């Protein structure tokens with residue numbers, strides 16, 4: 001896994017947004033995998049700003065969101081469809097029919113999850129997958145012990161996830177206990193993965209993901225099996241990495257090769 005040690009959260013967001021915009025410039029019909037949570041918010045702001053100043057068009061982009069809570073209606077303030085409209089889609093020219101979420105309402109979920117996977121395949125697969133990481137190592141709602149080959153399906157949320165999400169819910173609101181999420185296998189099929197982690201609460205998770213053993217007990221460690229993953233971490237999130245000096249050196253040398261046009 002490639003590690004980029006960022007000065008702060010803003011630098012991480014700027015680098016991730018720049019990567020997405022560069023990929024979009026190369027491929028106007030880019031297929032994006034998108035996540036929710038507090039981590040990607042500034043990336044999304046930057047994408048909206050690029051669109052507003054006419055620096056990017058998303059008219060041909062297709063998006064596939066990573067996950068959604070089961071049975072929350074699309075207009076529920078805690079639903080991820082609501083989050084994505086508010087933080088990203090309302091400020092972009094992405095076409096509504098190009099926006100996809102895992103099926104999280106109604107029946108026949110197993111078949112519709114398979115259809116969601118088929119839609120990803122039919123558009124040629126995800127080019128760029130944006131991820132955050134949970135403190136328990138989840139990516140999407142692939143909670144600990146998720147199969148490393150899993151596909152889109154219904155998952156039960158872990159207690160740690162419910163605790164972390166409690167801050168978004170009022171005392172009288174019922175938190176969903178189930179979600180529909182892309183599987184780890186689905187995520188590993190993306191051509192390139194960008195993962196951001198910010199803040200001291202993510203330090204243990206970042207260490208396990210980058211330097212720990214590959215294990216379903218820590219689902220994000222499965223990303224070690226992917227050939228093209230870059231992690232963007234602020235100093236707090238990177239603080240427990242043992243090989244920080246190596247990652248810093250690697251970044252400098254790689255940028256030199258890039259500048260010389262050799263990569």
Ligand code: PGA
Nearest residue numbers: 037038039040132133134
């Ligand atoms: P966060 O969530 O961005 O709100 O920290 C990340 C996650 O749980 O995947």
